[in-house]
Amino acid sequence: MSQPALTNPRLPDxxxxxxxxxxxxxxxxxxxxxxxxxxxQAFRDALADDAFSRRKLIPMVLKDLVQSLIREHSAxxxxxxxxxxxxxxxxVLAVLATVLSLALYGIPQQVLRMGANDPQVQLSGDLAAxxxxxxxxxxxxxxxxxxxxxxxxxxxxxxxQTGKPIASQGTLDGSIPTPPKGVFDYALQNGEDRPTWTPRxxxxxxxxxxxVGGAHPGFVLAGRSLNEVQQRIQHVWDMAAxxxxxxxxxxxxxxxxxxxxxxxxATQMS
Amino acid sequence: MATRFAPATPLSPAVFAILxxxxxxxxxxxxxxxxxxxxxxxxxxxxxxxxxxxxxxxxPGTLYGxxxxxMRDGLVEESSMSDDERRRYYRLTGLxxxxxxxxxxxxxxxxxxxxxxxxxxxxxxx
Numbered sequence: 001m002s003q004p005a006l007t008n009p010r011l012p013d014x015x016x017x018x019x020x021x022x023x024x025x026x027x028x029x030x031x032x033x034x035x036x037x038x039x040x041q042a043f044r045d046a047l048a049d050d051a052f053s054r055r056k057l058i059p060m061v062l063k064d065l066v067q068s069l070i071r072e073h074s075a076x077x078x079x080x081x082x083x084x085x086x087x088x089x090x091x092v093l094a095v096l097a098t099v100l101s102l103a104l105y106g107i108p109q110q111v112l113r114m115g116a117n118d119p120q121v122q123l124s125g126d127l128a129a130x131x132x133x134x135x136x137x138x139x140x141x142x143x144x145x146x147x148x149x150x151x152x153x154x155x156x157x158x159x160x161q162t163g164k165p166i167a168s169q170g171t172l173d174g175s176i177p178t179p180p181k182g183v184f185d186y187a188l189q190n191g192e193d194r195p196t197w198t199p200r201x202x203x204x205x206x207x208x209x210x211x212v213g214g215a216h217p218g219f220v221l222a223g224r225s226l227n228e229v230q231q232r233i234q235h236v237w238d239m240a241a242x243x244x245x246x247x248x249x250x251x252x253x254x255x256x257x258x259x260x261x262x263x264x265x266a267t268q269m270s
Numbered sequence: 271m272a273t274r275f276a277p278a279t280p281l282s283p284a285v286f287a288i289l290x291x292x293x294x295x296x297x298x299x300x301x302x303x304x305x306x307x308x309x310x311x312x313x314x315x316x317x318x319x320x321x322x323x324x325x326x327x328x329x330p331g332t333l334y335g336x337x338x339x340x341m342r343d344g345l346v347e348e349s350s351m352s353d354d355e356r357r358r359y360y361r362l363t364g365l366x367x368x369x370x371x372x373x374x375x376x377x378x379x380x381x382x383x384x385x386x387x388x389x390x391x392x393x394x395x396x
Contacts, residue, residue: 037356038310038334038357038358039311041310041356042310042334046312049312064327067329068332068335072331
């Protein structure tokens with residue numbers, strides 16, 4: 001077996017070799033530490049080999065440099081950051097951050113939404129009590145008119161047993177709105193229902209519906225616009241989203257830094 | 271395959287060319303006394319570039335990147351032979367032999383199939 005002999009490089013070759021040696025610094029540290037010397041030697045051998053013309057060698061080495069740099073850096077990134085333990089830990093932390101953020105949104109959202117029912121609970125209770133004591137629906141209505149589409153004020157409506165409105169403090173676009181029959185059915189069975197009602201697009205109401213007995217049996221509905229509450233809930237959502245993104249960013253940076261400082265280290269091979 | 275850690279075939283052209291070069295060196299060098307010392311990087315590059323070596327252009331970066339992964343997979347090993355501290359010599363391992371033989375069988379079957387279908391003209395190589 002004949003192996004090419006090591007020859008003294010001519011001046012242009014020495015310059016080319018120095019340039020190649022500089023380019024080897026672009027490789028990842030571990031790879032460079034292990035292979036820079038034999039790679040430089042292989043390049044020197046190729047320069048010294050008359051069978052390899054410069055015209056073909058230089059473009060080949062440049063192409064190889066670009067391709068292998070991409071490959072070795074990809075391999076280094078994979079070895080450093082795609083270790084199963086690291087990825088698993090990162091994913092677990094990301095799931096925890098997501099659950100925490102959902103809780104950060106979900107708990108205040110429920111508190112705000114349930115709190116939006118408070119005046120209606122009292123209003124519907126008072127109206128139902130008056131009707132059961134024999135006061136006529138018209139007389140039992142609180143004073144003042146409420147435009148349901150635009151006002152934030154609570155309002156009450158009285159319905160008969162069939163769900164037909166018989167007296168109302170508020171109107172929507174000039175008429176008295178009626179909730180779906182299922183709401184009355186539920187209130188009939190359970191005494192009370194507290195649905196979120198959308199009588200038309202752009203109008204969402206927090207309502208409390210009670211069954212009424214006595215002289216004027218039927219139902220009373222107390223409602224209030226959810227506009228303000230929805231804005232607060234949206235604000236909570238925005239804050240939870242920012243917190244989630246911040247936590248994910250922190251986990252990414254922390255995991256990346258941990259992966260970098262605990263990356264596999266190569267020892268120089270002789 | 272003898273070990274479950276062996277890389278799956280088909281092998282990449284670079285890996286095949288390196289295995290072929292080392293196998294060829296072992297065939298030609300095994301007649302000498304003592305264990306064969308292996309081939310250094312540039313000689314593998316040269317073999318791979320020759321038509322009989324597959325006509326693969328291997329630069330130093332591709333060569334040593336492939337050698338590192340092949341060492342990690344147990345296909346080749348660095349030999350203790352050294353005529354210059356900057357040169358490294360590599361040779362096939364037992365697993366490397368088996369993987370190379372498997373790949374040759376696969377290629378041989380494909381070539382035989384192509385020949386039986388008349389896809390390889392008479393007088394063609396192999």
